[in-house]
Amino acid sequence: MNDSKPLDVAAGESPQPRRDAETLSPDLIAERDAARQAQALAELRAAQYETERDSAFAARESLRLVIAHLMSERAHLAAQLKRTYERPWRPVKFATTRRLLRILSAASRPISGRMSARFARSAESRSPNRFDRYFAPPGAPARKPLDIGPILTTENKWLLRSADVADVRLPTSDHPLVSVIIPTFGKPWLLLQCLKSIARFPPKAPFEVIVVDDASGDPGIETLGGMAGLRLKVNPSNLGFLKSCNGAAQFAKGDYLFFLNNDTLVRERWLDSLLSIFDQFPDAGLAGAKLLYPDGVLQEAGGIIWDDGSAWNYGRSDDPEKAEYNYVRETDYVSGCGILIPRPLWQQLGGFDEIYTPAYCEDSDLAFRIRAAGRKVYYCPSSSIVHLEGLSLGRDVKTGVKAYQIENTRKFYDRWRETLSRENFRPGSDVMWARDRSRDRKIALVVDHYIPQPDQDAGSRTMIAIIECLLHAGYVVKFWPDNLAYDSGYAEALQSLGVEVFYGFGVYFDDWIKKNGHALSLAVLSRPAFAVRYIAPLRRHSKAKLVYYGHDLHFQRMRMEAERTGDAQLGVDVTIMEGIEKSVWKQVDVVLYPSPEETAVALPLSARAETIIPYAYEEFGDGREPAKNHEIVFVAGFGHPPNVDAAVWLASEIMKRVWEEVPDATLSLVGANPTQVVRALAGARVDVRGRVSEDELRARYGRARIAMVPLRMGAGVKSKVVEALREGLPLVTTHVGAQGLPGIEQCVAIADDARGLADAAVKLLLDDASWREASRLQLEYARAHFSRAAFRRSFLEAIGDQEAVAALVLAAEST
Numbered sequence: 001m002n003d004s005k006p007l008d009v010a011a012g013e014s015p016q017p018r019r020d021a022e023t024l025s026p027d028l029i030a031e032r033d034a035a036r037q038a039q040a041l042a043e044l045r046a047a048q049y050e051t052e053r054d055s056a057f058a059a060r061e062s063l064r065l066v067i068a069h070l071m072s073e074r075a076h077l078a079a080q081l082k083r084t085y086e087r088p089w090r091p092v093k094f095a096t097t098r099r100l101l102r103i104l105s106a107a108s109r110p111i112s113g114r115m116s117a118r119f120a121r122s123a124e125s126r127s128p129n130r131f132d133r134y135f136a137p138p139g140a141p142a143r144k145p146l147d148i149g150p151i152l153t154t155e156n157k158w159l160l161r162s163a164d165v166a167d168v169r170l171p172t173s174d175h176p177l178v179s180v181i182i183p184t185f186g187k188p189w190l191l192l193q194c195l196k197s198i199a200r201f202p203p204k205a206p207f208e209v210i211v212v213d214d215a216s217g218d219p220g221i222e223t224l225g226g227m228a229g230l231r232l233k234v235n236p237s238n239l240g241f242l243k244s245c246n247g248a249a250q251f252a253k254g255d256y257l258f259f260l261n262n263d264t265l266v267r268e269r270w271l272d273s274l275l276s277i278f279d280q281f282p283d284a285g286l287a288g289a290k291l292l293y294p295d296g297v298l299q300e301a302g303g304i305i306w307d308d309g310s311a312w313n314y315g316r317s318d319d320p321e322k323a324e325y326n327y328v329r330e331t332d333y334v335s336g337c338g339i340l341i342p343r344p345l346w347q348q349l350g351g352f353d354e355i356y357t358p359a360y361c362e363d364s365d366l367a368f369r370i371r372a373a374g375r376k377v378y379y380c381p382s383s384s385i386v387h388l389e390g391l392s393l394g395r396d397v398k399t400g401v402k403a404y405q406i407e408n409t410r411k412f413y414d415r416w417r418e419t420l421s422r423e424n425f426r427p428g429s430d431v432m433w434a435r436d437r438s439r440d441r442k443i444a445l446v447v448d449h450y451i452p453q454p455d456q457d458a459g460s461r462t463m464i465a466i467i468e469c470l471l472h473a474g475y476v477v478k479f480w481p482d483n484l485a486y487d488s489g490y491a492e493a494l495q496s497l498g499v500e501v502f503y504g505f506g507v508y509f510d511d512w513i514k515k516n517g518h519a520l521s522l523a524v525l526s527r528p529a530f531a532v533r534y535i536a537p538l539r540r541h542s543k544a545k546l547v548y549y550g551h552d553l554h555f556q557r558m559r560m561e562a563e564r565t566g567d568a569q570l571g572v573d574v575t576i577m578e579g580i581e582k583s584v585w586k587q588v589d590v591v592l593y594p595s596p597e598e599t600a601v602a603l604p605l606s607a608r609a610e611t612i613i614p615y616a617y618e619e620f621g622d623g624r625e626p627a628k629n630h631e632i633v634f635v636a637g638f639g640h641p642p643n644v645d646a647a648v649w650l651a652s653e654i655m656k657r658v659w660e661e662v663p664d665a666t667l668s669l670v671g672a673n674p675t676q677v678v679r680a681l682a683g684a685r686v687d688v689r690g691r692v693s694e695d696e697l698r699a700r701y702g703r704a705r706i707a708m709v710p711l712r713m714g715a716g717v718k719s720k721v722v723e724a725l726r727e728g729l730p731l732v733t734t735h736v737g738a739q740g741l742p743g744i745e746q747c748v749a750i751a752d753d754a755r756g757l758a759d760a761a762v763k764l765l766l767d768d769a770s771w772r773e774a775s776r777l778q779l780e781y782a783r784a785h786f787s788r789a790a791f792r793r794s795f796l797e798a799i800g801d802q803e804a805v806a807a808l809v810l811a812a813e814s815t
Contacts, residue, residue: 039575041572101119101120101122101123102119102120102123104119105117105119105120105123147267147268148197148200148265148267148386151193151265151294151386151388152189152190152193153294153388155187155189155190156189159219159220160188160189160192160219160220160223160224161223162223162226164192164223165192165223165224165226165227168192168195168196168199168227168228169199169227169228169229170195170198170199170202170209170227170228170229170230171199171202171229172206172207172208172209172229172230173206173207173208174253175206175253176206176207176208176253176254177205177206177207177254177255177256177275178203178205178206178207178208178254178255178256178257178258178271178275178340179207179208179210179249179252179253179254179256179257179258179343180198180207180208180209180210180258180260180271181210181212181245181248181249181252181257181258181259181260182194182195182209182210182211182212182260182261182262183212183214183241183244183245183248183259183261183262184211184212184213184214184216184221184262185213185214185216185238185241186213186216186217186218186220186221187216187218187262187263188218188220188221188223188224189220190262190263190388191211191221191224191262192224193265194260194261194262194263194264194265194266195209195211195224195227195230197264197265197266197267198266201266201267201268201269201270203269203270203271203272203275204272205271205272205275207254207258207271208231208252208253208254209229209230209231210231210232210233210248210251210252211224211230211231211232211233211262212233212234212235212244212245212247212248213232213233213234213235214235214238214239214240214241214244215234215235215236215237215238215239221234231251233247233248233251235247239358240357240358240359241358241359242352242354242356242357242358242359242362243354243357243358245259245351245352246351246352246354249343249346249351252343254343255342255343255344256275256278256340256341256342256343257340257341257342257343257346258271258274258338258339258340259336259337259338259339259341260337260338260385261336261337261338261387263337263387263388263389264337264338264385264386264387264388265385265386266385266386267384267385267386269382269383270289270338270383270384270385271340271383273289273380273382273383274287274288274289274340274380274383275340276380276496277328277340277378277380278340278342280328280496280497281328281376281378283374283375283376284375284376284378285341285342285345285370285371285373285375285376285377286334286339286340286341286366286367286370286375286377286378287334287339287340287377287378287379287380287383288302288331288333288334288335288338288339288340288377288378288379288380289334289338289339289380289383289384289385290320290325290379290380290381290383290384290385291313291335291337291338291384291385291386291387292320292384292385292386292387293317293386293387293389294386294388296320297317297318297319297320298315298316298317298318298319298320298325299313299316299317299387299389300313300314300315300316300334300335301314301315301320301324301325301379301381302314302329302331302332302333302334302379302435303331303332303333303334303335303364304331304332304431304434304435305332305333305364305420305424306420306424306425306426306427306428306434307420307421307424307425307426307427308413308420308426308427309409309410309412309413309416309417309420310409310427311332311333311364311409313335314331314435320384323500323501323502323503323504323507324435324500325381326381326495326501327381327494327495327496327498327499327500327501328378328379328380328381328495328496328497328498329378329379329435329436329437329476329498329500330376330377330378330379330436330437331377331378331379331435331437332364332367332377332424332434332437333363333364333366333367333368333377334363334367334377334379335363335387336362336363336366337385337387338383338385338387339363341366341370345370345373345375348373349366349369349370349373352365352366353365353366353369355411356404356408356411356412358404359404359408360404360405360408360409361405361408361409361411361412362408364412365412365415365416368416368419372419381495382492382496423437423439424439425439430519432516432519433519436476438476438519441474441475441476442474442475442476442521442522443475443476443477443478443519443520443521443522444470444475444476444477444478444520444521444522444523444524445477445478445479445480445520445522445523445524445538445544446463446466446467446470446477446478446479446480446523446524446526447479447480447481447482447523447524447525447526447530447531447534448463448479448481448482448526448527448530449481449482449483449526449527449530450481450482450483450485450487451479451481451485451487451490451491451494451501452464452467452490452494453487453490454694455672455691455692455693455694455697456637456672456673456691457637457639457640457672458551458614458615458637458718458719458720459526459527459551461615461719462549462551462594462614462615463526463549465614465615465616465788465791465795466524466549466795467479467494467497467499468497468616468788469616469791469792469795469796470522470524471497471498471499472792473792473796473801473804473807473808474804474807475521475522476498477498477499477500478499478500478502479494479499479500479501479502480502480509480512480534481501481502481503482530482533484502484503484504484505484507485503486503486504491503509534509537510537513537513538513540513541513542514537514541517537517538517540517541517542517544518541518542518543520538520542520543520544521544521545522544522545522547522799523538523542523544523545523546523547524547524548524549525546525547525548525549525584525588526548526549526550526551527550527551527554528550528554528577528580528581528584529554529577529580531548531584531588532580532583532584535584535587535588539587545589545590545799545800546587546588546589546590547588547589547590547592547799548584548585548588548590548591548592549592549593549612550581550591550592550593550598550602550716551594551716552593552594552598552714552715552716553581553593553598553601553715553716554577554581554715555574555575555577555578555581556598556601556715557642557713557714557715557716558570558573558574558577559571559574560642560713560714560715560736561641561642561713562574564645564712564713582605585602585605585606585609586605586606588606588607589607589608590606590607590608590609590610590798590799590800591603591606591608591609591610592609592610592611592612592795592798592799593609593611593612593716594611594612594613594614594716594717594740595611595716595717595739595740595741596611596740596742597739597740598611598715598716598740599611608800610797610798611798612791612794612795612798613785613786613790613791613794613795614716614717614719614722614740615717615719615722615786615791616786616787616788616790616791616792617726617782617786617787617788618787618788620726620727620728620779620782620783621698621701621702621726621727621728621729621779622728622779624702624727624728624729624775625772626705626768626771626772626775627703627704627705629666629703629704629705630662630664630665630666630705630765631665631666631667631668631703631704631705632655632658632665632666632667632668632704632705632706632707632708632761632765633667633668633670633700633701633704633706633707633708633729634646634647634650634667634668634669634670634707634708634709634710634720635670635671635697635700635701635707635720635723636669636670636671636709636720637671637672637673638669638671638672638673638674638675638678639672639673639675642711642712642713642714643671643711644675644677644678645711645712645713646709646710646711646712647669647678647681648677648678648681649710649712649754650667650669650708650710651667651669651681651686652681653754654708654710654754654757654758654761655667655685655686655758657754657755657758657759658758658761658762658765659685661758661762661766662762662765662766665685665765666685666686666687667685667686667687668686668687668689668700668704669681669686669687669688669689670689670692670697670700671689671690671691672690672691673690673691674688674689674690698727701723701724701727701729702727704729705730705764705765705771706729706730706731706732706761706764706765706771707720707723707724707727707729707730707731707732708731708732708733708757708761709721709724709731709732709733709734709737710732710733710734710737710757711733711734711736711737712734712736712752713736714736714737714739715739716739716740717739717740717741718737718739720737721733721737721738721741721744721748722741722782722786724778725744725747725748725778725779725781725782725786726779726782726786728775728776728778728779728782729775729778730749730764730770730771730774730775730778731748731749731774731778732748732749732750732751732757732760732761732764733748733749733750734750734751734752734757735750735752736752737750738750741785743781744781746777746781747774747777747778747780747781748774748778749761749763749764749774789808789812792808793805793808793809796808
């Protein structure tokens with residue numbers, strides 16, 4: 001007996017037939033088979049990807065050993081060549097030949113530029129620094145030549161004559177911003193060398209130079225007094241180094257005081273870089289330079305004071321171009337042979353404390369008193385000074401002024417014992433925390449594919465905004481570019497903000513995180529294909545909160561492109577990318593996207609998913625009036641396929657319809673990396689421009705009549721749309737371009753077909769009233785959604801830093 005029962009069917013309903021394969025139509029069967037084949041191919045590609053990844057990891061470990069060996073061999077070979085070059089007779093030969101070739105280069109320049117260049121290249125091939133670039137790790141900047149000529153390392157025996165100073169002129173000012181104070185006890189030749197370096201590299205800021213001689217009686221000092229632009233003060237009796245500095249400061253006219261040793265040589269931008277610290281960091285109380293030995297080796301990159309009062313010249317005898325020595329940061333102190341301080345603060349503190357007379361520890365004590373007064377001490381690596389250590393006061397701690405070093409260290413420790421035990425570290429421990437003065441600060445690591453290029457792509461702008469937000473919230477920020485390439489200009493921009501930027505082959509993330517992971521509080525990862533590589537080592541070696549910022553849904557954007565182009569291979573890549581993105585969502589603590597639609601996709605697979613404002617602006621385009629021209633601008637990075645597609649559609653189809661109504665309308669395609677396809681669009685009424693500066697971009701927005709962003713594929717919030725909103729430049733875009741911007745349809749014209757886009761553009765080109773209304777509404781929208789304050793609050797709330805959010809709210813209320 002069969003006990004099976006038929007399925008219950010509700011009254012009035014007829015049972016649905018089973019959709020077996022036999023009953024399917026041939027078209028559905030074909031679709032099913034194609035889908036199965038695509039799935040099988042995707043699974044095969046995924047397996048191949050896993051195998052290739054494992055092989056790549058194994059190969060990387062092998063390459064690490066090979067690279068280390070080759071770098072060692074290269075450095076050894078360069079050292080051998082350098083030693084050969086420095087044999088007694090060769091420097092004279094090469095220096096003479098180099099000098100002759102440089103003269104020939106200068107003499108032949110009016111006759112033949114090519115000949116002059118050949119002589120110049122031949123001269124540089126005989127430079128004493130020609131092997132230096134081989135000592136820098138690949139991918140890192142080569143060690144910069146000192147460019148200060150021969151250096152006198154001992155005081156000359158013969159008398160200084162007027163003729164020796166006749167050609168030296170200091171371009172000083174009667175109304176200086178900075179007073180440069182140089183204490184000396186005789187040693188006129190060393191002092192002359194220092195003054196010549198100032199004359200060779202004068203700062204842009206107005207300055208004066210005050211030399212104070214401590215009653216040395218050296219006739220050479222009187223000779224120096226005749227130098228043009230120099231103010232000379234001679235003490236009637238010997239006061240010692242410290243009191244000489246205090247006394248000279250009373251004669252200073254500048255708003256800032258710069259104390260400089262007589263046994264130094266300044267380099268390019270030595271003073272202007274230090275002044276920029278006070279512009280960039282309102283809490284700065286003192287800024288100090290990077291110190292170098294005469295051979296270019298690092299002497300000090302800021303100083304560390306340990307909890308027992310002992311001190312480190314951080315980085316001593318190391319390569320000055322290493323990443324850890326080349327970002328602005330707080331520091332315990334900077335050696336007093338090159339420090340800048342505002343004169344009102346100096347007067348408030350009473351100058352150097354005279355309990356340290358005659359010298360030593362007065363600079364450390366000043367730094368601690370500056371912090372006690374609520375200000376900070378900064379190390380500025382872009383200001384560098386060559387210091388001939390020990391030539392002013394000697395090196396023997398048992399004799400002379402140097403003997404006071406030990407006694408004054410005890411005085412310093414007795415005064416600051418409680419502060420040292422509370423704020424400083426045990427000798428040699430927690431060096432990364434100690435050098436950054438980050439005991440009470442959180443450390444954040446930011447990882448992206450390369451150093452952000454904010455004038456090149458939208459993603460970089462967001463990463464810069466995230467970094468600035470973290471710095472503003474009090475984090476110490478480290479940036480790790482996956483390609484480890486030193487990107488000149490962009491690297492320095494981050495370093496000047498106070499961000500340590502890693503670069504150079506031979507630098508390995510696994511090694512760094514193993515050593516420093518315990519110090520991290522937060523790690524912000526970007527872009528799925530790169531983020532996935534860093535999650536495992538971060539989990540192994542740190543307890544940092546892992547935050548992933550996706551920019552957009554990569555697989556969704558790729559899928560739209562695959563559907564539009566019919567590219568089967570791209571369809572397979574979509575499946576792989578989707579797997580990578582979803583894997584990242586599952587492994588991190590917080591997932592961030594710029595639009596609610598994208599966040600909703602990630603939320604089911606992540607511990608926490610939040611939407612953040614993707615861009616942050618301080619300035620907005622107020623007071624605009626409609627331009628009298630009919631220029632349309634489309635700004636985009638043309639290394640991105642969706643932007644190329646939009647440019648072609650705009651120039652070939654949309655503009656055709658615009659020109660029917662407005663024949664004199666012109667189109668400007670502006671942005672980095674225009675492809676050949678984009679360049680081919682140029683014509684009488686279409687201008688194609690590559691990369692432009694930020695100032696030029698804003699100028700182009702300022703003179704255009706409208707902006708168009710006719711994207712047919714893509715994901716996320718588009719920076720080119722937000723830029724037009726911020727500038728108050730009326731915008732026409734598609735629903736893809738408007739993605740992630742709720743309510744934007746109230747202020748922006750949106751259409752998805754060529755005719756609709758063209759009609760909206762024509763209306764704004766010809767109707768001033770519609771133009772003004774659109775501009776006003778767009779600016780209101782931009783201010784409400786894309787201010788810097790709004791970005792900061794959005795990001796900090798999304799990552800769950802309630803303490804930073806509370807501080808932000810409190811600061812906003814107080815202002």
